[in-house]
Amino acid sequence: MRMRRSLPAAAAIALIAAAAGPVAPAHAIDPGKGHPGFCKTAAGVTVVVDFQRLGGTTIVRCNPRRTRGTGLDALKGAGFQIAGVQRWGEGFICRIENRPSAVEELPVRGRDGYREACVDTPPGGAYWSYWHAGNNCAWQYSQWGVKNRDFVPGGFEGWSFSLNATAASNPRPRIAAVRPGTAGRPCVAREEPEPTTNDPNERQPGGRAPGGDAGNGGAGGTTEDPLDAARPPGRDGELPPPRRRTLTSPSPGADDPANNVAFDGGERARDVNELVKEQSGASDVAPWAAAGLAAALGLGAWLTARRRRRARDA
Amino acid sequence: MRRAALTTYFLPRDLHPAAWWAWTLGLAVAASRTTNPWLLLTILAVVCHVVVARRPDAPWAAAFRIYLWLGAVIVAFRVGFRFVFGGAEGQTILVRLPEIPLPAWAAGIRLFGAVSAESLLGGLYDGLRLATMVICLGAANALANPKRLLKALPPALYEVGTAVIVALSVFPQLAESVQRVARARRLRGGASGGRGRRRRVRVLRAVIVPVLEDALDRSLKLAASMDARGYGRSGAASPGARFVTGSLMITGLIGVCVGVYATLDGSTPRFLATPVLVAGLLVALAGFRLAGRRVRRSRYRPDRWRLPELVVAASGVGVAVVLFATSSVDPTNLNPSLTHLSWPLLSWPPLLGVLLGVLPAFLSPPPEHPYGAVPAAAEKVAA
Numbered sequence: 001m002r003m004r005r006s007l008p009a010a011a012a013i014a015l016i017a018a019a020a021g022p023v024a025p026a027h028a029i030d031p032g033k034g035h036p037g038f039c040k041t042a043a044g045v046t047v048v049v050d051f052q053r054l055g056g057t058t059i060v061r062c063n064p065r066r067t068r069g070t071g072l073d074a075l076k077g078a079g080f081q082i083a084g085v086q087r088w089g090e091g092f093i094c095r096i097e098n099r100p101s102a103v104e105e106l107p108v109r110g111r112d113g114y115r116e117a118c119v120d121t122p123p124g125g126a127y128w129s130y131w132h133a134g135n136n137c138a139w140q141y142s143q144w145g146v147k148n149r150d151f152v153p154g155g156f157e158g159w160s161f162s163l164n165a166t167a168a169s170n171p172r173p174r175i176a177a178v179r180p181g182t183a184g185r186p187c188v189a190r191e192e193p194e195p196t197t198n199d200p201n202e203r204q205p206g207g208r209a210p211g212g213d214a215g216n217g218g219a220g221g222t223t224e225d226p227l228d229a230a231r232p233p234g235r236d237g238e239l240p241p242p243r244r245r246t247l248t249s250p251s252p253g254a255d256d257p258a259n260n261v262a263f264d265g266g267e268r269a270r271d272v273n274e275l276v277k278e279q280s281g282a283s284d285v286a287p288w289a290a291a292g293l294a295a296a297l298g299l300g301a302w303l304t305a306r307r308r309r310r311a312r313d314a
Numbered sequence: 315m316r317r318a319a320l321t322t323y324f325l326p327r328d329l330h331p332a333a334w335w336a337w338t339l340g341l342a343v344a345a346s347r348t349t350n351p352w353l354l355l356t357i358l359a360v361v362c363h364v365v366v367a368r369r370p371d372a373p374w375a376a377a378f379r380i381y382l383w384l385g386a387v388i389v390a391f392r393v394g395f396r397f398v399f400g401g402a403e404g405q406t407i408l409v410r411l412p413e414i415p416l417p418a419w420a421a422g423i424r425l426f427g428a429v430s431a432e433s434l435l436g437g438l439y440d441g442l443r444l445a446t447m448v449i450c451l452g453a454a455n456a457l458a459n460p461k462r463l464l465k466a467l468p469p470a471l472y473e474v475g476t477a478v479i480v481a482l483s484v485f486p487q488l489a490e491s492v493q494r495v496a497r498a499r500r501l502r503g504g505a506s507g508g509r510g511r512r513r514r515v516r517v518l519r520a521v522i523v524p525v526l527e528d529a530l531d532r533s534l535k536l537a538a539s540m541d542a543r544g545y546g547r548s549g550a551a552s553p554g555a556r557f558v559t560g561s562l563m564i565t566g567l568i569g570v571c572v573g574v575y576a577t578l579d580g581s582t583p584r585f586l587a588t589p590v591l592v593a594g595l596l597v598a599l600a601g602f603r604l605a606g607r608r609v610r611r612s613r614y615r616p617d618r619w620r621l622p623e624l625v626v627a628a629s630g631v632g633v634a635v636v637l638f639a640t641s642s643v644d645p646t647n648l649n650p651s652l653t654h655l656s657w658p659l660l661s662w663p664p665l666l667g668v669l670l671g672v673l674p675a676f677l678s679p680p681p682e683h684p685y686g687a688v689p690a691a692a693e694k695v696a697a
Contacts, residue, residue: 076405273656282659290352290665297359297672301366312371 029097029266033079034063036265038179042135042154047078050160050173050261054099059266060175066153071130071142074151075159081272086119091147093128094118096159098272100126103279109164129170131158133177136254137187141170143194149204154179175263176255183257323622326680328370331458332466333623337364338454340630341671344637345446346578349439352660353668354446357633358385360671361446361453368674369456370681377489381452385445392441396433399424406431455486466617480536484529491528495521555604562601569594622678629673636667 037060039046044064051058063078072090075082081097084090100106100116108114108125116122130142134155142149151157158173165171192204276282338361345357362382369375397411413427499520573591576583640663 277659280659281661281663283662286660286662286665287352287657290356290660293665293669294355294359297356297363301359301363304363305366308366 029059029061029269030079030081031267033077034061036061036267038062039064039154040179042179045074045078045151045153046156046177046179047074047080048156048158048173048175048177048263049080049096049266050158050171050175051099052161052171052174053163054104054161056099058173058175058261058263059097059269060263061265068150068153071132071144071146071149071151071157074157075146079266083118085121087121091145092121093130093146093159094122096128097266097269098275099161101275101279106163125164127162129160129162129165131160131172132156132192133158133254134187135177135179135182136185137177138254139172139177140192141167141172143192144204149192174259174261176257176260178254178257180257187253324679326682328459328462328682329457329626329678330466330617330619330623331460331463333619333626334458335454335463336627337630337671337674338450338457340627340632340634341453342447342450343578343634344668344671345443345450347634347637348664349443350658350660350664351439351442352658353637353664354439354442356665356668357446357671358449360668361450363672364675365453365456368678368681370459372459373490374460374486375456376493377486378452378456380485380489381449381455384452385449388445388448389438389441392437392444393434396437397429398426408434460486462617480533484533487532488525488529491525491532492521495524495528559601559604562597562604566594566596566598566601570598625677626674629670629677633667633671636670637664640664640667 034047039062043066044062046060046062049059059080061078061080063074065073065077069077072093075093075096082090082093083095083098085092085094094116095101095118102115102117104115106114106116106126108123111123111125114123114126116126122128130146131139132142132149132152132155133139134152137155139156139158156177158175158177160171160173162170195204341357341361345354348354365375365378369378407428407430410428411426414425416425569590571594572586573588573594576586577588577591640661
């Protein structure tokens, strides 16, 4: 690594690197991952992101992944751009698709002018609540962290922004957890056990040993077989476990798909990097200026030191 | 007339040490607010430039280079640890090292495994921030005369101040000793000798023993001279009163430290910030009051606080203020997101704010030359 370096060298490296590396073009949604809309078959998981009172069109995308994965894998694999808080990393998601952005003022009760800086755990009055559901099942508030549970294959992962809500009034995603064409079928998802300890590394207990994770979604796949294979425990950080909540005994069936809000695949959303740049007032020239100034100051310091040394030796 | 004022302003002299401390602490606070590598590099460049332009030809000024090395080591360690303890957060996997399985009781710790560019960059940014803060402190040590700082302390800080100054001057003094001993060895032609391991052992003995001896000698000398000047003398105070004063001051200063840390660090609980800071200040002030009542000191030729001192201190504090102001406006750029690998963004206000810090290189008088004669070439450049 080039850690041991003098300042001018560092500035020079920075300068060269800046010249060599153009910023890779990015989209709001990574179109290379997942596809818009619901999953067509039981292979993969449908991810619903509902901005609720933040405003903005609800996004529904499918992550066609056939192998097991965590809720985080589901979200990222569907093409969403997320940000975790600095304190916990991606174990606590504070922004999805740059919402709530750093410049957005959230009307959180008791905290006037709150803006999400993504540094520490967001307040209970303004955070992304995490939901899941099997196909044709009711949404359930996740008792597990996003990295501690596996998604339900063929099922749904929901993200709904909770603003000034309580544990009882957390808004569930306003898209029914029903894949088109499967309405009316019974809900067969397993009941997820509650965490039994306060250990943040505890992972959801699973039935199947690793290796038996073949997606069983054929063309007409209607069987729902939740593959909740257990993973080796304790891989991720030391995030506190989600607070346990009393579930209002989930109604067995899903919501009526007729009540779904309008949604899209997020294709029209603006590029997140571009948006962040615009919101923060960043300039294309400023990094160049910084590198140039650092180089100039370093050079100046070196020249001064050299002249001084010569004057002293003379 | 105006010309004369200008000449007086730039007359070579050592600035009040507190001015340099205010300047460096301002820059260190600014560095603590950001992980943006552009800003941190600019802060480093500014600090190096000012130190080179304005450091006196004194023993403690030579230690700055060692602080630079310390900074490099910090960055290397931070990045190295990302290799060792899991650097998989992020999608751009650079290298997959074989993961060492650990028993269940070590859950949450991961040894080696996949290393992603995002986590390495995270380590780099974080290490760069800490390194910048350390180098800022090094700059203060290089620019300000620690013994004159002790002289300028208010009499109430008498007891604590002595310990602080001794602690502060140990590192620069060690550095200077190393340089002196190495120079003496070179003059004696001591670099030659045996080969390989034996030679290294001999070099170690020839450098470390005199350095430690030198440092010890000087500490004793400093202690003796302070004792002769009445430092650390308790006077006529009763042991009970001394105990109360001492505990008040220590408690207050700990409170102030915790409060300052919590105020500067965005992720510490807020109840540790202002309440603890205020309570600590009150307790410490009570202690100072008590201590100050019984210590009487007169000063011989006290350091004066003049316009250049104001300029220097204001430029450092200004940098901190600008970064605080912009971090509430645009936190995005001060802490670049690493979710998507991209070049860190930068906007103008924080960059221009950091540049305020370079003013002392041009707007402060050059340091006094220890031997009276001013080397013309060097001073021309410096001014």
